Amino acid sequence: MRTQVAIIGAGPAGLLLSHLLHLQGIESIVLESRSRAEIEATIRAGVLEQGTMDILTEAGVGERMRREGALHRGIELAFGGGRHRIDLNELTGKAITVYPQHEVIKDLVAARLAAQGQLLFEVGAVTLHGLDSERPSLSFTHGDEIRRIEADFVMGCDGFHGVARPAMPEQARRQDYQRNYPFGWFGILVESAPSSEELIYAQHERGFALVSTRSPIVQRLYFQCDPSDHVSNWSDDRIWSELHARLENHDGWRLKEGRIFQKNIISMRSFVSTPMQAGRLFLAGDAAHIVPPTGAKGLNLAVSDVQLLARGLEQFYHQGSEQRLQSYGADALKRVWRAEYFSWMMTRLLHTSADATAFECEMQRAELDNIVNSRALATALAENYVGAF
Ligand code: FAS
Ligand code: PHB
Numbered sequence: 001m002r003t004q005v006a007i008i009g010a011g012p013a014g015l016l017l018s019h020l021l022h023l024q025g026i027e028s029i030v031l032e033s034r035s036r037a038e039i040e041a042t043i044r045a046g047v048l049e050q051g052t053m054d055i056l057t058e059a060g061v062g063e064r065m066r067r068e069g070a071l072h073r074g075i076e077l078a079f080g081g082g083r084h085r086i087d088l089n090e091l092t093g094k095a096i097t098v099y100p101q102h103e104v105i106k107d108l109v110a111a112r113l114a115a116q117g118q119l120l121f122e123v124g125a126v127t128l129h130g131l132d133s134e135r136p137s138l139s140f141t142h143g144d145e146i147r148r149i150e151a152d153f154v155m156g157c158d159g160f161h162g163v164a165r166p167a168m169p170e171q172a173r174r175q176d177y178q179r180n181y182p183f184g185w186f187g188i189l190v191e192s193a194p195s196s197e198e199l200i201y202a203q204h205e206r207g208f209a210l211v212s213t214r215s216p217i218v219q220r221l222y223f224q225c226d227p228s229d230h231v232s233n234w235s236d237d238r239i240w241s242e243l244h245a246r247l248e249n250h251d252g253w254r255l256k257e258g259r260i261f262q263k264n265i266i267s268m269r270s271f272v273s274t275p276m277q278a279g280r281l282f283l284a285g286d287a288a289h290i291v292p293p294t295g296a297k298g299l300n301l302a303v304s305d306v307q308l309l310a311r312g313l314e315q316f317y318h319q320g321s322e323q324r325l326q327s328y329g330a331d332a333l334k335r336v337w338r339a340e341y342f343s344w345m346m347t348r349l350l351h352t353s354a355d356a357t358a359f360e361c362e363m364q365r366a367e368l369d370n371i372v373n374s375r376a377l378a379t380a381l382a383e384n385y386v387g388a389f
Helices: 012-023 036-041 050-058 063-068 088-092 101-114 236-246 298-319 328-350 358-373 375-386
Strands: 005-008 028-031 070-072 075-079 082-086 096-098 118-120 123-129 137-142 145-150 153-156 175-180 184-191 200-202 209-215 218-225 259-266 269-274 281-283
Touching: 005 012, 005 137, 012 028, 012 101, 012 298, 036 101, 050 063, 050 298, 063 101, 075 358, 082 358, 082 375, 088 375, 096 209, 101 118, 200 328, 218 236, 236 259, 269 328, 298 328, 328 358, 328 375, 358 375
Parallel strands: 005 028, 005 153, 028 118, 075 200, 153 281
Antiparallel strands: 070 096, 075 082, 123 137, 137 145, 175 269, 184 218, 184 259, 200 209, 209 218
């Protein structure tokens, strides 16, 4: 097989890149190890920045997002029994949309298939070859066949556990930056109306909790847990009791309960791998960087990487210049590091560390008080949250 751009991974990064290239008349083939049904059912992110909304709309795949997504003009920080609204729209002129990542995946898969895009699902043994040549290729299994794709470029959009980053050529002198957190998130999907108009990020001595939503009849709730904990250790009653405790407040608001129909625990890390490119191999999204979900940046960073890559490939194929492609990694990392900082800051601000000293607990509370009482600090948080950079 032969194509211009071979893409490994049909997550948000790989699918959006393939779609943006198609709009520019650039050919691509996407190789995905899981089935279509699996990728369209993987529950992950929920918050789209304004920039992401705009890219999806301009690319003609934002119609259902605008119809079914929930536009949120603010978020709430809960601590000390009170709730404090950060008015994102008043402070930045922007908003966010809560629209589940798996719905974005469905919209992108539908668009690619409608355009006869080449998406190969359930591939195996993807191996990268000739990355430092001008004719890189991928070998892989598909059904009972062993196949090979020759391309001009290989895009590693295969997530944190993919094969592209480890295949980075030695001479690229890869450097990884990593911070593992001593806690994870226990996530549940609940059959109930939303408990709040907007997302609530709660700091509590028992641990962090987050009230989010998926639809008018499904809530998405999270609470901080031990990353080595097991879903089976948590009965529904124990989950509700913990969530109510962490969301206790003086103003009479109460979390809505309902049938819990999905539970999972995600671990948390900050991770950046540099460089994000070597020869004809480029990394985008979780293949290159991971953020703790506290800042709702993961999906949005993948989209901004892909927008840069699509512009670079368009310049290469339409103007014969490699200038944008050569600066891709450096350009992407500017935003990546700012998002890594924001996600780390929000995680430190809102989570409870077992080994925090009494002084550190007071500093955490004082930092929250500062933010909700200072327009300048609230604006800084709002700008980072909506992605105003
Ligand atoms: P993805 O991991 O989404 O996609 C990579 C794709 O490559 C997958 O479909 C995978 O099957 C495929 N693949 C992997 N190896 C392959 C191989 N060898 N060959 C072929 N295909 C291969 N972000 C938020 O903002 N908020 C959240 O609440 C949030 N929750 C998350 C929960 C979990 C469990 C995880 C893992 C991530 C979460 N994230 C969240 C981050 C998440 O949304 C990512 O940032 C986003 O999926 C990144 O998209 P991609 O870079 O496309 O990577
Ligand atoms: C979600 O709805 O899944 C979500 C929202 C905000 C976050 C993380 C996850 O910061």
